[in-house]
Amino acid sequence: MPSAEPAPDPHGGASDTLGSIGELAALARIIPRLPASAVTELGPGDDAAVLRAPDGRVVVTTDMMIHGPDFRLAWSSMHDLGWKAAATNLSDVAAMGARPTGLVVALAAPAETPVADLEAFAGGLAEACAALAPGCGVVGGDLSVSHTLTIAVTAFGDLEGRPPVRRDGARPGDVVAVSGPLGLAAQGLALLFERGVDETGAPDAAAAARLRSEHPVPIAAQLAPHPPIADGAAAAIAGATAMLDLSDGLALDARRVARASGVVIDLDGRALAAHGTGVLALTGGEDHSLLATFPPSVTLPAGFSAVGIVVALDEHAGGRPAVLVDGHVVDERGGWDPFTEWSGEAD
């Protein structure tokens, strides 16, 4: 937790870098731009923050974003990164059926990083919280130096008296439903790798900017996604039996629910096709949409649409948990593994 002793004037020169003005002066410019949290009892400036946990329990999730494997600065603005860092963590809180309350944000950046970039990052955090989870804000953080731009967010949520919606509660007969896009973020990433590059294949800012104006929806889904955060609590209130955040693609994430719950999930090919993203609706990651199962008697909450049904183990697929599309088993496939699949490149 930084010991912020902000200078009186939070405005600085456009050419200032973290290295030229130092940690405390940078924090004095960043902290005022961070979104406030409604549960803050004691905010930044002491050894630790204090946040209210009215339910007596706290939902906690953490995720790191690393320059290279997780984003490219030629494609993502610092505002995008603040937005995405908030959105992806908020989505994990929502997937437990909780309402997001706060974030702590640790950021490590090269000394030559313009302070204006950090201000833009804080602005992205603020706009994402305001748009996706009003009342949620930043309750603390840390600012460090590193050769590798690294963002580590821990997000908190309140269960409001409800049990958490785990991934192991899907029961035969349940309806499988999704809120949010399927395959759109992967479509955006494919576009970026195909056309957001220069003649050598390296990510290129000008090419990406042109691409974003031509295909704003899939590019935004990849760089600054809008997961349906409020739908997580709504699903829990409606009686969702299992839920998770679609980070690795529907096929893989549905298999996680199937395995944890000991069931088979049979997806409806026509419902997937309606997303207009082809096979990416099944395999594309990073949508951060919500996948949930509901008892058949439940009217699906706004935002959710049915994409399949839960089937008992002994009715399909050799008695093993599996994911089917229209009754046919979807081949085993892994999600993105950063350790085996990242090329090592960042530029």
Added chain:
Amino acid sequence: MPSAEPAPDPHGGASDTLGSIGELAALARIIPRLPASAVTELGPGDDAAVLRAPDGRVVVTTDMMIHGPDFRLAWSSMHDLGWKAAATNLSDVAAMGARPTGLVVALAAPAETPVADLEAFAGGLAEACAALAPGCGVVGGDLSVSHTLTIAVTAFGDLEGRPPVRRDGARPGDVVAVSGPLGLAAQGLALLFERGVDETGAPDAAAAARLRSEHPVPIAAQLAPHPPIADGAAAAIAGATAMLDLSDGLALDARRVARASGVVIDLDGRALAAHGTGVLALTGGEDHSLLATFPPSVTLPAGFSAVGIVVALDEHAGGRPAVLVDGHVVDERGGWDPFTEWSGEAD
């Protein structure tokens, strides 16, 4: 939050790296070594964890450790790093007067990192929690790939019904007291920079190992500190009026208390000299000892010893908050600023 689906056999080959076995297999070997938390209601394996917050509030702090500015692998073992990452964050929780309950740990490492190193890191986390804050454990985490070894820990604590002990509550007449060493960690760091290096001045593992056997106390204070975690809650129960974790040195951290509280802190030169670390008792950082102020009527809790008194503003130092030693103003000095002071070197 990683979606851990551990393989049945948590034992693997000594030559395995993160890149050779991938994220899920690595997590299956690491997760069983992590310390359990007594407040875990739902642990790793879902989108988010759920931890109990019996007080209805949660103390939260976060800190990153980056290879280069914050540690050198020639000096610190991975076990040391796990220990220190836990200890330094637990100390920030303790400094609020809270009892630590849980940690979330995000780690980003190069793909060529041996999995055994991550097991050792988990062992360091577990031993630090067991030794410093029994009942506290890891409630969640994230594992990522990066060229730069990066550790981001967020720690939680419970106030047990007490108000947080902030840094702004010191009052004239209070006794200033410290629990834990003063200057020892800086003495260890100075030894490492002087004698833990090769002939070119670069950190050297063999030289550091020799040094550690010759000077185990200051070297351990730097690489694997034992901050007096339980003394934080004890100080709060005893009635501490202000408290913080000594991360930047007594002179600088006492000035933070003086400024926040609007008082002067007059330190006792003989009490500082008794620490045997010379001027480092005043200027050395990273001890993670606790600095607290107590009303004069209070019997200091075990572990604390008096190092000064709190004086009203108008009695000293031109009416401004300041730190004195035996009545003489201590010159303004800054703490370590990673952005302006790190050389950029890691090896």
